[in-house]
Amino acid sequence: MHKRNSGGIIERTSDQHRDPPGQWPERSPRGKVYLVGAGPGDPELITLKGLNCLRAADIVVYDRLVSPLLLEEAPSQAMRVFVGKGPGCHSMKQEEINALLIKYAQQGHFVVRLKGGDPFVFGRGGEEALALAHAGIPFEIVPGVSSAIAVPAYAGIPVTHRDLASSVTIVTGHQQHTNTPAAVNWEQLAKLEGTLVIMMGVETLGQISQRLLAGGLSPATPAAVIQQGTVPQQKVVTGTIENIPERAAAARIKSPAVIVIGAVVNLSDPLTWFSTTGPGSAQQGHGSAQQGDRKGRPYYTRTCQADPSYSRGDPCGRPGRGWGFFMNQLKIDS
Structure with missing residues (x-):
């Protein structure tokens, strides 16, 4: 039973x-x-x-x-x-x-x-x-x-949408053994349509942003960073690819976090459904995420x-x- x-x-x-x-x-x-x-x-x-x-x-x-x-x-x-x-x-x-x-x-x-x-x-x-x-x-x-799909969903962001994104690309933002962006052709990714989901990219978000912009991605492209997704301490920061590094830093976003870039990010506000009820949790980057489960014990x-x-x-x-x-x-x- x-x-x-x-x-x-x-x-x-x-x-x-x-x-x-x-x-x-x-x-x-x-x-x-x-x-x-x-x-x-x-x-x-x-x-x-x-x-x-x-x-x-x-x-x-x-x-x-x-x-x-x-x-x-x-x-x-x-x-x-x-x-x-x-x-x-x-x-x-x-x-x-x-x-x-x-x-x-x-x-x-x-x-x-x-x-x-x-x-x-x-x-x-x-x-x-x-x-x-x-x-x-x-x-x-x-x-x-996968957190690449579920974490954006908990932030009200569908990684595909019939009118906004017919493809999704999932990449790592972490380079093995170094603190630099992964060996990914960011300039080429900037030319792709659809949604870009970046795992393990918080530490190098500024460099990733610069390389995507250098590749021709519009500075006004919507972007979001979701920390501790799917748990009550989830924390979401939204902006554009140009200002998201500054906003994430101001909100003290840390790993684990998922980065989403593309038009689907604009759906986050109307599709917000998940209550972040833990102490210090918030949408749009206010407060500081704490670690705990529904019984008040640490998750990690x-x-x-x-x-x-x-x-x-x-x-x-x-x-x-x-x-x-x-x-x-x-x-x-x-």
């Missing part, structure tokens, strides 16, 4: 009410890894298959932007392992994450690799899947709701003590945000 908690998410009443293990999802005696998209932030946006995988997991290896409410959906005895990455600070290198997934699967465990958004949309899921394939590890991909925890050999706390040496996971440990022999 399941019921809805105070946050609205469907939850188990206890572990004994779970579907019998071995029926669905498929379990492998050799171990198996499910690369699961957790969605853009709101825990209710995970898919049914993703939720079922969580509820059957032995081990959950999860990212920084995964809601704690989703981690609660795993069995109480399951081990939670934090491998999150933030701007300029990684708790674990990607190669180490790959090796960790292989190690747990080789030991016969049902592993859920829980990733924000969709694993294959700037989530490095392709790299992890290749590592598993090369190691001969069985795996499945469970797509998630940085402390996890499960497998002592892989718990590193905050990778940047900062104190935790007041709510960590101290779960029953499952002993994993090397």
Whole structure:
């Protein structure tokens, strides 16, 4: 049996009410890894298959932007392992994450690799899947709701519209290993019609804006930046491609955020539907976003003590945000 908690998410009443293990999802005696998209932030946006995988997991290896409410959906005895990455600070290198997934699967465990958004949309899921394939590890991909689509929708911005945009281009604004715009031909993108969605581009928004303008994009082109989309602390700043860097800076917009450029941004005001009720949250960039879920707990925890050999706390040496996971440990022999 399941019921809805105070946050609205469907939850188990206890572990004994779970579907019998071995029926669905498929379990492998050799171990198996499910690369699961957790969605853009709101825990209710995970898919049914993703939720079922969580509820059957032995081990959950999860990212920084995964809601704690989703981690609660795993069995109480399951081990939670934090491998999150933030701007300029990684708790674990990607190669180490790959090796960790292989190690747990080789030991016969049902592993859920829980990733924000969709694993294959700037989530490095392709790299992890290749590592598993090369190691001969069985795996499945469970797509998630991408923040590239869902976050604009929660800001009242459809990325396509019959009268305004018949195409959408999704790009990354982050260059690997450097603090410069990604190796994207921004000048060429400026010539495309339709909507441009930029992921991980807040740190380089000023440079991106300059290059799009240099490519011929009209300075009056509507633009929006949405911070912490789909959660109550969502914060939206709108303007034009010319002034959006200044407006985002004035509103102290930080990662995680999605940038949307194109005529569809003008629909944000008439199509606003999502209430940002958290402390300090606001539309159009007023106030300062705070991190928390519907129960008042932080969304983005940085402390996890499960497998002592892989718990590193905050990778940047900062104190935790007041709510960590101290779960029953499952002993994993090397």
